[in-house]
Amino acid sequence: MGKVLSRDGTTIAFERSGKGPPVILVGGALSDRSAGAAGLAALLEPHFTVFGYDRRGRGESGDTLPYAVARETEDLEALVNEAGGSACAFGVSSGAALALEAAARGVSITRLALFEPPFRVGESAPRPPADLTIRVAELILSGRRGEAVEFFITKAVGLPSEAVAQMRNAPMWSGLEAMAHTLVYDFAIMGDGSVPGERAVSVTIPTLVIGSETSPKWLHDAVKVVADALPNAEPCFLAGQFHSVPPETLAPVLAEFFSGAEATRLATSLR
Numbered sequence: 001m002g003k004v005l006s007r008d009g010t011t012i013a014f015e016r017s018g019k020g021p022p023v024i025l026v027g028g029a030l031s032d033r034s035a036g037a038a039g040l041a042a043l044l045e046p047h048f049t050v051f052g053y054d055r056r057g058r059g060e061s062g063d064t065l066p067y068a069v070a071r072e073t074e075d076l077e078a079l080v081n082e083a084g085g086s087a088c089a090f091g092v093s094s095g096a097a098l099a100l101e102a103a104a105r106g107v108s109i110t111r112l113a114l115f116e117p118p119f120r121v122g123e124s125a126p127r128p129p130a131d132l133t134i135r136v137a138e139l140i141l142s143g144r145r146g147e148a149v150e151f152f153i154t155k156a157v158g159l160p161s162e163a164v165a166q167m168r169n170a171p172m173w174s175g176l177e178a179m180a181h182t183l184v185y186d187f188a189i190m191g192d193g194s195v196p197g198e199r200a201v202s203v204t205i206p207t208l209v210i211g212s213e214t215s216p217k218w219l220h221d222a223v224k225v226v227a228d229a230l231p232n233a234e235p236c237f238l239a240g241q242f243h244s245v246p247p248e249t250l251a252p253v254l255a256e257f258f259s260g261a262e263a264t265r266l267a268t269s270l271r
Helices: 040-044 069-082 095-105 132-141 143-159 161-168 172-180 180-190 197-201 217-229 246-270
Strands: 002-005 011-018 022-026 049-053 086-093 110-113 207-211 233-238
Touching: 002 069, 002 180, 011 040, 011 069, 022 040, 022 069, 022 143, 040 049, 040 246, 049 069, 069 086, 069 172, 069 180, 086 095, 086 197, 095 180, 095 197, 110 246, 132 143, 132 180, 132 207, 143 161, 143 172, 161 172, 197 217, 207 217, 207 246, 217 233, 233 246
Parallel strands: 022 049, 022 086, 086 110, 110 207, 207 233
Antiparallel strands: 002 011, 011 049
8 A cells, every 4th residue: 555645735545556557546425445446456457557545534545624625636636646647547426526627627637537427417316405415414423424324325326215224234334434424525526416517628638438328317417418518528338237337347448448559459358
């Protein structure tokens, strides 16, 4: 494990593996470097130097208050500098929105892949309560972390309570509770849930916006709208599950996109 200092002095923990052009993996809500892209790094590392990191407030990274989205983009900038000054980035869910914001702020990302940034596009998108951030913050302050996670999953993600009941019995639940306080960070990144069209226009780097074929319509719509908003982007839908695509399906697509002239050879070797 390595560590870098972000601009405000916060320590950001990361793992580096593989050899080749650098690729930084940016996890979404309630994920750290161990869970953000499980299995994906191992498939990419024969051809890329892969960086997985704990976003601030998670795992072994620090957490300097007050939180600001700009500080998180500076964390990503510190990792890009550690990688040699420029890198490709792959962001998942709210991590995709974070990576997009970092690119808009001028972080030296050369190619950007975004997996289902959860902007709330269309009538079918879940509409969280207006006081979502306040409610989650209150639950966390009162020590009811599990309830905060459940409130997020049912009201913001839109999964039924029965699914959450099963998750509560899974080994991963304690890890979700440990990261519950960072949910409000992801809420800040997503803002009001609309696609940041004016910010997107400034991101001219090649971008691939990826979705799962079996995700709900509102996430499909988000993929298409984000791709349309970016000057140099295209959408791509892959076989997968709800808000997820298996690493073995995702890796060849990312390899082809990130590799430029070597795309065909690398994608073939990963299949």
